[in-house]
Amino acid sequence: MLEQIxxxxxxxxxxEKPVDDDKIIQLLESARLAPSGSNTQPWHFIIVKxxxxxxxxxxxxxxxxxxxxxxxxxxxxxxxxxxxxxxxEISLNENSPQLExxxxxxxxxxxxxxxxxxxxxxxxxxxxxxxxxQEEIRxxxxxxxxxxxxxxxxxxxASESPKDRPRKKIEEIIHRESW
Amino acid sequence: MLEQIxxxxxxxxxxEKPVDDDKIIQLLESARLAPSGSNTQPWHFIIVKxxxxxxxxxxxxxxxxxxxxxxxxxxxxxxxxxxxxxxxEISLNENSPQLExxxxxxxxxxxxxxxxxxxxxxxxxxxxxxxxxQEEIRxxxxxxxxxxxxxxxxxxxASESPKDRPRKKIEEIIHRESW
Numbered sequence: 001m002l003e004q005i006x007x008x009x010x011x012x013x014x015x016e017k018p019v020d021d022d023k024i025i026q027l028l029e030s031a032r033l034a035p036s037g038s039n040t041q042p043w044h045f046i047i048v049k050x051x052x053x054x055x056x057x058x059x060x061x062x063x064x065x066x067x068x069x070x071x072x073x074x075x076x077x078x079x080x081x082x083x084x085x086x087x088x089e090i091s092l093n094e095n096s097p098q099l100e101x102x103x104x105x106x107x108x109x110x111x112x113x114x115x116x117x118x119x120x121x122x123x124x125x126x127x128x129x130x131x132x133x134q135e136e137i138r139x140x141x142x143x144x145x146x147x148x149x150x151x152x153x154x155x156x157x158a159s160e161s162p163k164d165r166p167r168k169k170i171e172e173i174i175h176r177e178s179w
Numbered sequence: 180m181l182e183q184i185x186x187x188x189x190x191x192x193x194x195e196k197p198v199d200d201d202k203i204i205q206l207l208e209s210a211r212l213a214p215s216g217s218n219t220q221p222w223h224f225i226i227v228k229x230x231x232x233x234x235x236x237x238x239x240x241x242x243x244x245x246x247x248x249x250x251x252x253x254x255x256x257x258x259x260x261x262x263x264x265x266x267x268e269i270s271l272n273e274n275s276p277q278l279e280x281x282x283x284x285x286x287x288x289x290x291x292x293x294x295x296x297x298x299x300x301x302x303x304x305x306x307x308x309x310x311x312x313q314e315e316i317r318x319x320x321x322x323x324x325x326x327x328x329x330x331x332x333x334x335x336x337a338s339e340s341p342k343d344r345p346r347k348k349i350e351e352i353i354h355r356e357s358w
Binding site for chain 1: 180181183184185187189204205207208209210211212213214216218220222223224225226227228229232256273274275276277278280281282284285286288289291292293295296297299300307309320321322323326329344345346347349352353354355356357358
């Protein structure tokens, strides 16, 4: 496992080769089995292959052109209704204060990283992209305003082998018994 | 990988057997290598073995007594200073609205799940616990108020083999091309 974690890279350049649907389903199966607070499973995944829609998603992602080389985008969405069930209107954005939003971002992030690690395991590459705002991305996919888009995951076969990025030393992030 | 993800369980009952320090370091190495937005690496990990401190952490975690059977707690902390570098005072709590807090919770959650999967891989068990409030947990470990405790990870050798918890069907969480 640690070897696979060591070898994982964020991939920003993809081959034109498509990704078989059964592989995509296997990735989402790994997300489906992720743990979540009180087993609330707040995650939804929108598989986007359409070039037209991917183009629109790139535009709201600060026009990061490299994204378009990925044949598949998985748009990863957290649903606050998994925790707030009364019928009040909720419109989420970058500055929403709710604890429940923090909880569903946490849980959906766990599931997304399962996809990333499993993609790596299947010989695929992926990259987390979260440089967009809710108000712009949601309308493209008809996502209701009580959902929060956690990331676009670009997915495909890598056509680059990036070096490892620098990391803090282990001593910088470990504490013992107290901060 | 998918097999390991399938076999992972949240463990709430542990053997008295201690966990070797080199295993704990290997777990934190898997966290250290996690991806994060702009490679900001907002995570810190406090290894707690002291029974006295673990007891205090259990008390602020709604007194979930089962936790104490775990010989090690890893308290996982997100640091907003990885994204906000001006010298303004920041005090984070459950209802803080900052986008940066959402980003560091996301990234720290990725790193924490690396630990959980790697623990499973090493024959260890773990459980995410996040049923506490910032104001009560931070003083126990002298954590400054501009940090946010994402979870306590209980860690040890499992003395239970829980069945799998129910999950939504894959069709309930997958969408194609649009919500």
